[in-house]
Amino acid sequence: MKSSSTMVVNGGSEMDALLLLRRQQELLTQLRALILPTFRDADGRSADLAICLFDDIIDCIDGVMSRLQGLSAAGGHGLATAPFVLADVDVVSPNAGEGQDEKHVISNVGQKRRRNNDKRSRSLVTVVPHYDGHHWRKYGQKNINGREHARSYYRCAYTERNCPATKTIQQQDHNVTINCEEETAKYIVVYYGHHTCCDDSTRNGAKNDPGMDLIQNGKMAGAVTEFQKFDPGDVDMPALIEVLDNPELNWDII
Template sequence: MKSSSTMVVNGGSEMDALFLLRRQQELLRQLRALILPALRDADGRSADLAISLFDDVIDCIAGVMSRLEGISTQAGGRRAGVDVITPNAGERQEEKPMISNVGQKRRRNNDKRSRSLITVVPHYDGHHWRKYGQKNINGREHTRSYYRCAYTERNCPATKTIQQQDHNITINCEEKTAKYIVVYYGHHTCCDDNTRNGAKNDPGMDLIQNGKMAGAVTEFQKFDPGDVDMPALIEVLDNPELNWDII
């Protein structure tokens, strides 16, 4: 099956290419969060090397994106309705805690939104989340669920909401499985170690043990750090099982 990414590239503009690059960048981050726990358990040195390689690739994409952004700005503005996602965007945006007064209920400011994604696996992002609320949203068929980082005792302010899309998306006459809009707020201050350990408890990580993501992980465990196969990596990123779309 030809990926939607490829199709857009073939007929696309600078903005389409930018959109795909953002998607790839985000996919890389998700893949990084996905495989690092397994790598660290197996071999800490490989994990460190993998982090370095991932960061290099993400930086390269960021460099290409900034060039393309220069071109597309000259050509007439950004793609409507798409968040601009820059490297570490979530980390840079948040200087203040999201909730300024503990115990006070405050409506979330949209400025605090860091990024949003559409995915079929909303729990699968490498972090350990705890649900703290659920609401029916006006005009929506499905409820919205509210999650915060499970490491709140370490003052981690990260939260996210998961909203199932009202209608399943159909691409190339194929009925896709239910998709969820995941919006992340704040960033994790619970550090990588917690992310790593927390991921073991993340419901999404069960997917690996259950075999849904086993292919990707198995491939990576066989990975030779000295032999980076970029086409193969792109194949993994295009894996519909992950199916992350930046919105």
């Protein structure tokens, strides 16, 4: 696989590009879910590298979408009309934009609870909400007003490394039908904060962490529950093929 590529969108408005990018991000997530399990038997360094590469690519798409959103908003278009858009991307705090790229929760000591709405977030829709290459621990579940399904709250399992990353998973009320086939349960996944647990600095400091040893040895079974839950059959393959064959997207590999 090439490590870098650019996607050129032919024609259409910023809104069209936004839709395509969102779709691309969603399918990339599914591709990641499909590929990463193959690293189970490979060396852990490759798995870590793959995870970081996927995250970087998704972050890049995020950045482009943010810029396009700016253009789109200036042009009077609203995201609310987008069929794929189910949640805002880059929900930024009122303090953001003042040189603060993002804020992490420093510590809950002495400040028992704190909302995460002041943290930058990114959201996507996927059929494989549990598998994204990171190890999450569930810390809560809540029934949300007007929602058919409860929302689950997860935080990075490596909290001892002060990793501030959290995410929420909300199953969509109405499943999506793809290519006239049976309905697939889709989930809105919202990520808050960035993983610092995979930083080199923190990783070196966690050399003695048994869970990390397991990951680095490529023996994920038992240590990373997300792998156990993952079934490659869950991947939205028709949609994946659809986007790869999409004539509107020219994949220029450079």
